[in-house]
Amino acid sequence: MTAPAISGPEAAPTGVGVRHLLPLLSPHRRPLLLAGGLSLVAAAGALAQPALVARVIDVVGSGQPLLPAVALLVVVLVAASAVGAFQQFLLQRTAEGVVLTTRQTLTDRLLRLPVAEYDRRRTGDLMSRVGADTTLLRATVTSGVVDVVGSVVVGVGALIAMALVDVWLLLVTVGAVAVGVTTAVLASRGVRRLSQRAQEEVGAMSAAVERALSAVRTIRASGATEREVAAVGASAERAYAAGVQVARLEALVSPAGSIAVQGAFLAVLGVGGYRVAEGTISVAELVAFILYLFLLVMPLGQAISAWTQLQTGLGALTRIQEVLGLEPEHEDRPERPGTGGSSAGAPLLELDGVSFRYPDGTPVLNAVSLRVAAGSRVALVGPSGAGKSTVLALIEGFYPVDSGVIRWAGTDVRELPRAGLRARLGYVEQEAPVLAGTVRENLLLTRPGATDDELWAVLADVGLTEVVRRSPLGLDVLVGDEGVLLSGGERQRLAIARSLLARPDLLLLDEPTASLDARNESLLRDTLAAAGADRALLVVAHRLSTVLDSDEIVVLDQGRVVGRGTHHELLDSSPLYRELASAQLLV
Template sequence: MSAGGALAQPALVARVIDVVGSGGRLMPTVSLLVVVLLAASALGAFQQYLLQRTAEGVVLTTRQLLADRLLRLPVAEYDRRRTGDLMSRVGADTTLLRATVTSGVVDVAGSAVLGIGAVVAMALVDVWLLLVTLLAVGLGLTVAVLASRGVKRASRQAQEEVGAMTAAVERALSAVRTIRASGATSREVTAVGGSARRAFEAGVRVARLESLVAPAGSIAVQGAFLAVLGVGGYRVAAGSITVASLVAFILYLFLLVMPLGHAISAYTQLQTGLGALARIQEILALAPERDEQPERAGTAAPRAGAPLLELEDVSFSYPDGTPVLRGVSFEVAAGSRVALVGPSGAGKSTILALIEGFYPVSGGALRWAGTDVRELPRAALRARLGYVEQEAPVLAGSVRDNLLLTRPDATDPELWAVLADVGLTEVVRRSPRGLDVLVGDEGVLLSGGERQRLAIARSLLARPELLLLDEPTASLDARNEGLLRETLGRAAADRALLVVAHRLSTVLDSDQIVVLDQGRVVASGTHAELVDSSPLYRELATAQLLV
């Protein structure tokens, strides 16, 4: 409708000129011209609002899709990719889509409508002038298209460099205390600056290619205008067309060349947006973590006599073929307490990751209540597991936010009770905000031991059937270690525990201790049995003054 109003204006201007020449009534035509002008302007403003709103909707939908996919990718994908680059795709790349919608696809469509209408009107005025115009415009368009062919590739390279720069900044900020303490601030500033420089150079390459497009558009516009003035003046002098028709044709020419300029710019912008879109589609094309049997409503009931968890001849290798586990077998009975011990790199934490389903086993069988975990819905299985990682990650927000992560329906008394179990009550009560006290980004306002205990409290709150603990006492002092040992003892009364420990004092009273070395089970039994039968365990216990 806006384009129709714009196309009507040259005809009305020509009508005004004819009326002035013939001495007719001027006001009706002028009034109609003013009404059409105002209506076209109002419609154009409304069009821009709808366009911007649509663009924001495209960005919103894309960001939601990306966030959903990023949070559902297999854990192995996070091992291969840099966090900062993934963040850049959600932020910078999706922002480019907004410009692609506003200055790209829709502008091209709108320009096509106005351009086609202008060409039809120009044909009705004078076919010869139209041919002259199309010849000049065609030459300019050809040059512009050829100049913008490399923009898409260069734009994607620029976005890759922006992603690398974001990853470099994220890496430095996540370890800023270590960098300061190591005296490496200047080196990291140089490294980030170098990444920013590469992003700058890639952006300049895009700008160089885009700068070639503008002169092509200018040539098309100016060449067409000069040709029409020259040929049109001759045809007026020859009496082939009237002055009013020439004026109308020139106005239609402006209506053609203005959207033509927009179209050339939009084509370039579209190439830039397609580079960003390719990076977005790369992530959306990745398969999310697959639930083994999503059609099944819940995990199977335990088979009679089957252990809660069973590993039978389990092996696992990294994607590059590096073996981590070799024929690991052991069982965890319901309500029992099992410990995994051994030197660093023996594969203890990897076993917990396999139980959680972060990686598929390479060989052997991993069973829950007698059923292979590949036959169970992963979400339902994880609902029956509690997992505390070695780094004990704490999310930015409050203590309450972190606890409710596993049980959003938990009451305040339940929250205070689980905090008391891990010895955090006094820490939380120090603040007048209580459970709503902030923990800072990645729990920076808490000590290492407090973060560890908060992570354990979070898992205990979910009341899992099997609690997986990876080095639960790594950051605890002797007093809190004793308190946690008592907590784990109470927790083991109604759930099974599988604990990875370097500090053997934490697991001395375990029902079974499994000793791992170089990805194999080399011994298992109680503390007393292993001291007598396992040289490796006896060496570990002696080093910790437990023998």
Template sequence: MATLLPYLREHRGTLLVVAAVSLVGAAAALAQPLLVGRVITAVEAGDAVAPVVAVLVGVLLGASLLGAVQQYLLQRTAEGVVLSTRRSLVARVLRLPLAELDQRRTGDLVSRVGSDTTLLRAVVTSGLVEVVSSVVVVVGAVVAMAVVDVVLLAVTLTAVAVGMTAAISVARRLRALALASQQRVGEMSSAVERALSAVRTIRASGATDREVDAVGASARAAYDAGVRAARTGAVVSPVVGVAVQGSFIAVLGVGGYRVAGGALTVAELVSFILFLFLLVMPLGQLVSAFAQLQLGLGALTRIEEVLRLPEEDPGPVSAPAGRAGAPLLELRDVSFTYPDGTRVLDRVSLAVPRGARTALVGPSGAGKSTLLSLVERFSDVTGGAVLVDGVDVRELPRAALRARLGYVEQEAPVLAGTLRENLVLAAPDAGDDELAAVLAAVGLTGVATRSPAGLDAPVGEGGVLLSGGERQRLAISRSLLARPELLLLDEPTASLDARNERALQDALDAVAERTTLLVVAHRLSTVVGSDQIVVLDGGRVVGVGTHAELLETTPLYRELAATQLLV
């Protein structure tokens, strides 16, 4: 329960109103048996009953109206709890360190934001606030029943206590079952996300039926877990029902005997029975609320697991001044080792002068892409230092560092949406003229003009409506639009044909006049004109120089050039 309170705190004003309404409603409910008793007494005495009936009808209508108001406020509060929880979850997920995200399945995270948060709605609407009014009604009913007849009260409490104890013991099991059910739902969502993200490959491989079976198996596991929770939850209501029916039968039997003996009047017995209903109904609500709370706490466990994860460290608030004359980017004895002990970079040192074009080349697995990730601080070095203007990047605010960098990944993602939405991701204030200019620079003008929607043409999920080369160039244009001081390019021409590669090279030549470039390349033809080429092998620098110099001094580079017919 204490875990849930922070989620309700921002809605405490509304919840206090609901609690007040609930208390008034509880008072109205407690008044009804007394008014019914007065009506019966008036009929027996031959007195006028119209005034009492009018008051009774007014109380009934007022209680109904208050109930409607209470339910609306509870539903709205529940939606607010879900909204704030989803916002917090999304904010945390999008700020998690990349190393943490790499270890988690996207579908499971989506499930936590979607289905897990939805269960919190039931926790609020099932009666967390109603607990207040229910307790008031229960206490009031017990006091009134004690006034009417202590013997009947003892009979009632004995029957109710047995049933409620059994119901609560069953409801306690729901939390673990609900947690298991939500975990299975998360695994199913991950299986669906995995299949959809590679649907073309799956179909081309003739694996559609196998994937359908795999996702179906995940769905079946979620179903089985849900059925186990439902089976346990289904026991709660019958147990409560038995307690209610048992207490009612016992009161009728004992009460009838006491009326026959003159110890109790008919009006008192009727009032007692009505108070009995007022007692058992809120008790049933309390048990139901407890059961729903167990379901919600199961989901809350998964939500809290993500919210407890630390966000990516934003870095210092302010940045120290750069050192005059220092290279724009420098790596000093940089090493990087994954948590499993795999070393990717080993004492790498290099300098990227301002305004120069530097290329990183080498065989696959040499550590080229990892080096770019360290510059962006997606991960931090495990040895040595990365410096920008002579300042260790760990002393710079991450946002300030990344604002100076442009980064195009090897598998450059295109976001679902339009061309415009993709382009302005890093430059939200860019105008149409700027967008058109940057598209022209990378040879994408035709993409913007082939649809009547122009820049507002959709690109499809993951850019599926674009070719591979168009997706790569769109990612490059997106980075260029932000005018970075240093542009990091990881295999920018990997998906381009010869014609578009030439067009992109021309664009990069123009960009290089005002922006420092650090380019990872497998095709040496794209970097032979670089100011310096750094050759990596096995996480170490084995050569630095121009194309001509490396042909003379570095056997690995000479081998790479020979295989690509550049010598």
């Protein structure tokens, strides 16, 4: 079916701000509040340390017992570092949870969009929203939401303390910086490996989304939406677990560097003791001021980083909100509609004056009417662009009709459960999508509870038994990405077998022999004969030799029915059909 013309990309929603981030954070508000509280505790510990250092120095100068003051300093230092480490891990884990729920929500929405949305959008762009854009939310949560609270507290407290001390001299040596950097680098050596694994899991999840979206019509027609959503959700959970492992190691990096740097400063204090004798300023005041300045510099850097991360995250959130703002296809109850007691020769499916045009106004069908009786075989033929494939898409409910009505066993399909109607239909697209995986997985898409005997029986119906038995793996033989390990005819017959397994009352086939050679076409004609033994067939055909024995052939041209009848009747009554038959040497 020809895709509708698009004048330009749809504008992304504007005005996305922090308020749009809150619904994503709401399910995780408890750990976020706890992380915020721990951030304040860590900030208080950091602000207390310079004062405790000054106290140690005063104790040394006064000759009082040194151990209590030093012990208190060490306890506060270790406790603040431990609280900071746990707070960072909790924050990183919560951020991974936000990414997980966002990915699952996006996947659920993407697999439920109206088919028209897939025609208008690029699959790769949709996938990037699930992968790359949701990943950017992680840094927004960690750097742009909670850390800034502790940074503000530390910065304001340091400014107040510095104003009280009134003197500043920064004593930082190259050795102290080297110790801190080296410690952090050594502690972070495993982060690259775990981060690479996490990215691989994200890539696997993106591949699962691409697999589902590339065959979304087959999945929708097979009633497999719920299972595909669950499968991609499981892949997202594996990415979440890998991300938590990265967060666990990164939570060790920050305190390792922090302890090393602060230890270096404590060593510097020993050197500063020699300057006490000069009497220009007390050592306690000097050291406290230095440490407070250091505490001031860090929040400034964190605030700048937080702002940058927040802006990046909001840009990603804009794209995510665009997809979440799209209306999904309405899902009905899963009951299967009855055939209305129809018998052989009775109208199973009827199109009555159906017209359809694309959203941009391009007309496709104009007052098309046809009937498919139970057990009959009807063919749609005509030149390319006549609207043949569109008829099948409308029957499946992928698009709403503009006018006219489609009836199933005498009932307007708009009054029937859509999922139930699709359960009565078997749909094989022109490209005959074969999903990456095994023959078994492809067949079970339509009937997950089918037995091996049923699988072998349906393979026999389409002449694929010997092909599958060539491998010792049997039903578990891999078909390759998009069925690349199968021939075109084998892919087509496997797609038909998948639809037949669901035992549909009506099988819709779109150009089943369009890309087949003469031998495979002959095999497929035998397959269609077997498939039509106990069900109705509606076949869109380019090669007329496939449908010569149809009960009725409907000729479409420019969206209109211009002829109907058997092959011999149309040779006499339809100039267009006679022209098509003559071009294929059938006259």
